Amino acid sequence: MNTKVNLAGVELKNPVMTCSGTFGSGMEYGEMIDLNRLGAVVTKGIANVPWPGNPTPRVAEVYGGMLNAIGLQGPGVDVFMERDIPFLKQYDTKIIANVCGKTKEDYVDVVERLSETDVDMLEINISCPNVKAGGIAFGQKADAAEDITKAVKRVSKKPIIMKLSPNVTDITEMAKAVEAGGADVVSLINTLTAMKIDIHKRTFALANKTGGMSGPAVKPVAVRMVYQVANAVKIPIIGMGGIMNAEDALEFILAGATAVAVGTGNFIDPYTTVNVVKGIEEYMERYHVEDINELIGAVK
């Protein structure tokens, strides 16, 4: 049975990875699960300098999901390179560093630095709904998304994944724009902009007022978007949005995703990623699927 998939020349032992921002750099979950079981670890967003993030409360529960407005708190690229890359290098898994910035120059700066390291791929976050400058500013206009893709591609020695926002009218336009800009892979979806109000305190549940919604409630939206994008671009897709088990992951793969990522599912059960890997193998056995690549986009 073959569970290996290929993303822009990088071979993953299986298609299961983590969603940026839900897994740190793997140290915390590494205490509970075997990181060697994962196709790749996608790190929390890395900026050129330390970012403090948003005020608390930063998370809230909604029915079937959650909201977050962490605000891309991070230690900065120097600490990431000194501490986190050596940690992840101990494991037999691919390292995908997620990059965030406020300006085009910030992104280029971090991409240049990380190009010289042992990370396998770079994922560019142009879709965080929780920071005012940067992030989403590049992720909701096709020409801006294409422009930032070109800028990072120009300096990157690693394959580039562009992470897309679902908070747009037509996700295929965004996917086509980053493909035209030279993106090697596209990942989707980031969180859906949302709000929760505490009626007893008469205030917002999150200090940031709005946050990004994730979890099983967003999965059908994400599957639809992956399917649309699969029919609009030729580059491979990493599908994510509410994956809680192998069945969810297989929906994304059948819709056209070459790889899948678990985000909020980690919070509900730290063993989710490993269980998804196992569950995909069981599914392949049950239906006599020799090669997982046969399943990618099999539902037309």
Add this chain to the structure above:
Amino acid sequence: MSTSESKKTKKPCKILSQECIGTDIYSMWLDAGEIGKNAVPGQFVSLYSRNGGKLLPRPISLCEIDKAEGKLRLVYRVTGKGTGTEEFSRLHAGVPIEAMGPLGNGFPLDAVKGKKVFLMGGGIGIPPMLELAKNLDCEKTAILGYRNADTFLADEIGKYANVVLATEDGSVGTKGNVIDAIRAKGLKADVIYACGPTPMLKALKAYAAENGIECWISLEEKMACGIGACLGCVCHTKDIDSHSNVRNTRICKDGPVFPAEAVELLTVEEQRERIASGHQTETCACSRVKIKED
């Protein structure tokens, strides 16, 4: 890095008993196996709802630990109709509940011998004081703050410490909060351990600083992962944190117990101002200049 080194586990734990011990206050014993065997006072566990719509774990502090038997006692407040805690309160002995733990770091237990210690609990911050009282070998006074005469756990804590009560309505003990009780009684201590609402902890932090008393406080915040990965439950810190590299620390992983002088208990507005001013990432005056030049 072997995963067998890990002490944290998520597993179904059989409920051994469930009892209402006050208005909306419930006491539940769990057969928690290795979670209980590895637990120390001041830690917490995450409990999971069976309702697929309520995804996030509910962090609940440990009220009593039976290490030998791997049993844990959780005393918790039902926070409202249709909540996860209401669901927990309706689960009977014999049924399993999904729990992850032990989480966070406990209270420091060493170096109190021969010292006078205050155990200060406010409302649902009182339960961890019971296990702490059992584990401290020194002169202990528990100062417990309640809304009214519904003084759950006070008698049990009284077996291990002198108990002083404060109630908001004045029905029992000193009228007011735990600090009012210390002042009214002229009590003195060398070390304070506290858990309770943020205004109480804020007042204690100031009291400890004024009087030069060592003070350990247990904090609370909305959490998601519970193990330090998501950065949902951070608290502002006085100094740059060694893990986060900013003036933030993770309550679930690096706490929930902190030295009072190390953390800043700020309102949303105050947090916003600090973030906007650049204070959260500033290491010293020189680094600020460098960032500007860049």
